[in-house]
Amino acid sequence: MITVFTPTYNRAYCIRNVYESLIKQTYRDFEWLVINDGSIDNTDEVINNCINENKINIRYYKQENGGQHRALNKAIELAKGYMLMIVDSDDDLTNDALEYIVKYESTILNKEDYAGVSGLRCYRDGKKIGTPWPDEKQEYIDATGIERYKKKIMLGDKAEAYYLDVLKKFYPIPSFEGENDVEKGVLWNRIGAAGLKIRWFNKAIYNCEYLSDGMSKNMINNYIKNINGYLLYINEFIHYDIGFIRKIKTIIVTCEIARRKKINIMKLSKKININPILLFPLYICSYISIFRYPIRQFKRKFS
Numbered sequence: 001m002i003t004v005f006t007p008t009y010n011r012a013y014c015i016r017n018v019y020e021s022l023i024k025q026t027y028r029d030f031e032w033l034v035i036n037d038g039s040i041d042n043t044d045e046v047i048n049n050c051i052n053e054n055k056i057n058i059r060y061y062k063q064e065n066g067g068q069h070r071a072l073n074k075a076i077e078l079a080k081g082y083m084l085m086i087v088d089s090d091d092d093l094t095n096d097a098l099e100y101i102v103k104y105e106s107t108i109l110n111k112e113d114y115a116g117v118s119g120l121r122c123y124r125d126g127k128k129i130g131t132p133w134p135d136e137k138q139e140y141i142d143a144t145g146i147e148r149y150k151k152k153i154m155l156g157d158k159a160e161a162y163y164l165d166v167l168k169k170f171y172p173i174p175s176f177e178g179e180n181d182v183e184k185g186v187l188w189n190r191i192g193a194a195g196l197k198i199r200w201f202n203k204a205i206y207n208c209e210y211l212s213d214g215m216s217k218n219m220i221n222n223y224i225k226n227i228n229g230y231l232l233y234i235n236e237f238i239h240y241d242i243g244f245i246r247k248i249k250t251i252i253v254t255c256e257i258a259r260r261k262k263i264n265i266m267k268l269s270k271k272i273n274i275n276p277i278l279l280f281p282l283y284i285c286s287y288i289s290i291f292r293y294p295i296r297q298f299k300r301k302f303s
Helices: 016-022 043-053 068-078 097-105 146-152 164-170 185-193 220-227 227-237 242-261 265-271 275-286 295-301
Strands: 002-008 030-037 057-063 083-086 114-123 138-142 156-164 197-208
Touching: 002 016, 002 068, 002 097, 016 030, 016 043, 030 043, 030 068, 043 057, 057 068, 068 164, 083 097, 083 164, 097 114, 097 197, 097 265, 114 220, 138 146, 146 185, 156 164, 156 197, 156 227, 197 265, 220 227, 220 242, 220 275, 227 242, 242 265, 242 275
Parallel strands: 002 030, 002 083, 030 057, 114 197
Antiparallel strands: 083 156, 114 156, 138 197
16 A cells, blocks of 8 residues: 655645545555644645545544644654655646556565655646656666766656655654754655665656745745754755765855854854865855855755
């Protein structure tokens, strides 16, 4: 069985789209695990209506508002499937999405070397998200999440399904008092740094929309608001083997965010474990527009 997990906060107006895509799945051995992260709209009513239709197996839980990373930690505890796939409350799946997940997972022979499988995401207009597939003749590529940064392949959001037993080895994502967000990439990168591969396949299975009330559209402000979680992610990310240029660009953006939060260079150097003497020129670069990583590419940097 696969666990499809949806964290939601005040998304009553669109979460039924996830449900509608799930009831059309050609592969039927799955559960839909929904965690309501303290919504104050009519999410209860919408999900209970879905449950009462009795078309798929739905498990519904509520928690105080604590952010997606806390909801994911809870989902890993609650999931009953052997794989877990996150589908955000403003997105949906193609009808054959889970079928393709199972298809490509079944081709993995040495499963102990893998964290899971992944298809591609696309926008509503059908345009695939991220960098182009390296070779259209190649059906799938095996690589860790870290290797795709270094090799600059398959960048951008993807539609991963992870083995639950792998997630249980590397969770929980840390939390900070007074903050409601830590990048889920902390978990994905730790898995990749351990050498566990993903079988990435060249098929769009996930329809994506970045809404104006979503975290992707408000990323910079969200990082400033949750600065400790952000700097935890950066501290780990820049010390992985992600390539020199990506590392430099990431540090410059981090310096800019730190300045907005009024974090001085000495404090930042301790947070991200870089000698202040080495950090100083990059901190200065964050003031100069020609060196700054374009804000419009900010989302891609962490995908």
